[in-house]
Amino acid sequence: MSxxxxxxxxxxxxxxxxxxxxxxxxxxxxxxxxxxxxxxxxANKGQVVNQEEFSEWLRANNFPKIVVASTSIPxxxxxxxxxxxxxxxxxxxxxxxxxxxxxxxxxxxxxxRHLPHRALPFITEHLVIVLLKSRLFPTMHQAYEEIxxxxxxxxLFIAGPSKTADIExxxxxxxxxxxxxxxxxx
Amino acid sequence: xxxxxxxxxxxxxxxxxKWHDETLWFVRDKRDRISKTIPEWEELRNLAxxxxxxxxxxxDVYLEEFxxxxxxxxxxxxxxxxxxxxxxxxxxxxxxxxxxxxxxxxSILTEECHLNPYLEKNGIEVVDTDLGERxxxxxxxxxxxxxxxxxxxKKGEISELFHEKLHTQKGNEDPTYLTHAARLHLREKFxxxxxxxxxVNFAVAETGEFVVCTNEGNADMGVHLADVHIACMxxxxxxxRRKDLGVFLRLLARSATGxxxxxxxxxxxxxxxxxxxHLILVDNGRTAQLARExxxxxxxxxxxxxxxxxxxxxxxxxxxxxxxxxxxPIGSILSPGLDMKxxxxxxxxxxxxGSCSDVCPxxxxxxxxxxxxxxxxxxxHGELGKGLSMKLANGIFKSPLAYKISGNLMRxxxxxxxxxxxxxxxxxxxxxxxxxxxxxxSFKDWYQRNRK
Ligand code: SF4
Numbered sequence: 001m002s003x004x005x006x007x008x009x010x011x012x013x014x015x016x017x018x019x020x021x022x023x024x025x026x027x028x029x030x031x032x033x034x035x036x037x038x039x040x041x042x043a044n045k046g047q048v049v050n051q052e053e054f055s056e057w058l059r060a061n062n063f064p065k066i067v068v069a070s071t072s073i074p075x076x077x078x079x080x081x082x083x084x085x086x087x088x089x090x091x092x093x094x095x096x097x098x099x100x101x102x103x104x105x106x107x108x109x110x111x112x113r114h115l116p117h118r119a120l121p122f123i124t125e126h127l128v129i130v131l132l133k134s135r136l137f138p139t140m141h142q143a144y145e146e147i148x149x150x151x152x153x154x155x156l157f158i159a160g161p162s163k164t165a166d167i168e169x170x171x172x173x174x175x176x177x178x179x180x181x182x183x184x185x186x
Numbered sequence: 187x188x189x190x191x192x193x194x195x196x197x198x199x200x201x202x203x204k205w206h207d208e209t210l211w212f213v214r215d216k217r218d219r220i221s222k223t224i225p226e227w228e229e230l231r232n233l234a235x236x237x238x239x240x241x242x243x244x245x246d247v248y249l250e251e252f253x254x255x256x257x258x259x260x261x262x263x264x265x266x267x268x269x270x271x272x273x274x275x276x277x278x279x280x281x282x283x284x285x286x287x288x289x290x291x292x293s294i295l296t297e298e299c300h301l302n303p304y305l306e307k308n309g310i311e312v313v314d315t316d317l318g319e320r321x322x323x324x325x326x327x328x329x330x331x332x333x334x335x336x337x338x339x340k341k342g343e344i345s346e347l348f349h350e351k352l353h354t355q356k357g358n359e360d361p362t363y364l365t366h367a368a369r370l371h372l373r374e375k376f377x378x379x380x381x382x383x384x385x386v387n388f389a390v391a392e393t394g395e396f397v398v399c400t401n402e403g404n405a406d407m408g409v410h411l412a413d414v415h416i417a418c419m420x421x422x423x424x425x426x427r428r429k430d431l432g433v434f435l436r437l438l439a440r441s442a443t444g445x446x447x448x449x450x451x452x453x454x455x456x457x458x459x460x461x462x463x464h465l466i467l468v469d470n471g472r473t474a475q476l477a478r479e480x481x482x483x484x485x486x487x488x489x490x491x492x493x494x495x496x497x498x499x500x501x502x503x504x505x506x507x508x509x510x511x512x513x514x515p516i517g518s519i520l521s522p523g524l525d526m527k528x529x530x531x532x533x534x535x536x537x538x539x540g541s542c543s544d545v546c547p548x549x550x551x552x553x554x555x556x557x558x559x560x561x562x563x564x565x566x567h568g569e570l571g572k573g574l575s576m577k578l579a580n581g582i583f584k585s586p587l588a589y590k591i592s593g594n595l596m597r598x599x600x601x602x603x604x605x606x607x608x609x610x611x612x613x614x615x616x617x618x619x620x621x622x623x624x625x626x627x628s629f630k631d632w633y634q635r636n637r638k
Contacts (some may be wrong), residue, residue, distance in 0.1 A: 025229075144429045
């Protein structure tokens with residue numbers, strides 16, 4: 001007997017009665033979406049900035065290697081995208097476009113179709129996500145409703161910079177992925 | 187080693203044991219605070235529990251639906267009835283790729299299957315990439331907690347370890363400095379690995395996708411740079427619909443660490459062009475647990491660790507005292523199902539206070555199942571039961587008389603003794619605990635007096 005047949009017949013052999021699958025209510029939040037979203041991102045150790053603040057930060061840092069995959073704001077890349085993501089190892093900044101944001105927890109949905117490389121949001125030193133204010137939703141329930149069952153090979157909710165507290169529960173930003181996250185709300 | 191013996195070991199370093207206790211309580215407290223900001227929290231727990239109930243009641247149907255959809259997406263699905271078969275499947279994929287070094291992100295299942303030693307025996311270098319897991323791997327230890335793998339270590343110990351392994355400055359104990367040293371070290375491993383292994387938090391039947399949650403981003407760093415992704419999951423990780431993720435992702439991180447969501451929640455549906463995703467569905471005792479009606483719903487567990495953080499025994503005896511891959515209250519009801527003899531003392535490592543059941547996001551009746559296991563163990567294994575009382579609690583529960591006397595002594599002692607003396611051993615796990623308010627008389631004394 002194959003292991004698949006073994007496992008399935010073991011389950012069927014128990015002879016359980018089917019239990020109902022509950023319908024899900026769509027819980028919301030009371031707070032206004034933009035301010036709730038902002039607070040969530042800050043609690044996750046990210047920042048919400050406007051375009052001017054962002055431009056200033058960009059000028060001050062003068063990053064050599066920048067990749068841009070967003071059409072909503074006028075910033076340009078300084079390098080062309082390599083075919084092999086391993087070459088992104090010394091990338092300073094990736095500017096990406098988020099498809100929607102969740103106010104209750106700051107999670108931002110990015111899907112494959114907007115990611116030239118799946119590794120981009122992780123391998124970059126700093127991450128900037130551009131998000132339309134009109135694309136904010138109260139909770140994960142509305143976010144999944146909006147995403148629906150659309151097919152993207154890879155999709156990601158990202159809510160802050162890479163972090164860990166594995167040494168004595170002290171929070172450290174920049175474990176393996178991006179050392180900072182900035183969200184530009186437009 | 188029985189649980190009480192191992193707990194005694196842990197409690198030898200009293201300062202550390204106290205720190206462990208307080209730190210986990212702090213995490214538990216964060217969970218409490220954030221859960222109270224969600225008015226529908228209890229409703230979410232009910233929903234999560236009902237969804238899992240539905241899944242377990244027709245797991246065969248969902249598994250087949252999941253397999254079909256995953257295959258349509260280009261994922262290669264494998265089935266393993268036990269740990270051995272799981273390990274063989276992983277090895278065969280690696281051999282086909284001619285791969286001799288892999289990176290792995292946190293996966294309790296691969297710990298359960300003892301994958302690392304198996305691969306190493308076969309000449310493959312395994313690098314655990316979660317910071318906490320890398321730390322314990324350097325020490326040749328298993329994780330002591332399913333969410334906080336290195337919670338039993340102090341930064342001084344980690345500093346020394348990193349000095350030896352990663353050549354960090356001697357005596358530099360700054361967590362940021364140490365973390366960034368590990369970042370550099372692991373970056374190199376990520377860039378070289380051709381195959382990456384991850385666990386699975388949820389697998390969605392209707393879409394054939396699976397979800398992996400981390401805060402560090404290590405799962406994604408490994409997977410997106412490698413050519414082949416191997417994902418290992420227990421068969422109970424299935425959920426029916428994509429929208430069910432809304433319920434579970436709202437509960438998971440809040441219950442685990444008191445944060446609103448994990449920073450990276452990756453949904454894998456198809457491999458990138460030219461790459462491969464393999465998914466291994468593992469039984470390894472799960473169908474047997476499913477068949478045990480009383481213990482069935484232990485399979486609802488989403489591995490958040492909340493029951494460990496809240497457990498007065500876990501906090502005061504440490505993860506290793508359980509001697510099982512999953513420690514703590516949930517481990518104590520899962521492990522006897524795998525090996526009742528080896529884990530016979532675990533269901534007794536509990537005060538049955540019920541705090542675990544109160545925090546569990548999928549509403550598993552953990553403390554009731556602990557009680558059920560006690561019945562099973564003492565009833566069906568007479569032989570085992572005899573040896574058991576010897577093993578338990580240094581004999582304090584052995585006879586009703588001893589129990590009564592020690593209770594009376596305790597009540598007298600707690601009132602008059604200074605704190606330093608109370609931190610003295612009464613029983614092994616009780617050693618480090620804070621004092622309860624002592625009643626003037628026990629229930630038994632009260633009952634005797636009032637009955638007359
Ligand atoms: S039993 Fe419940 S509380 Fe414990 S780890 Fe599992 S889901 Fe979390």
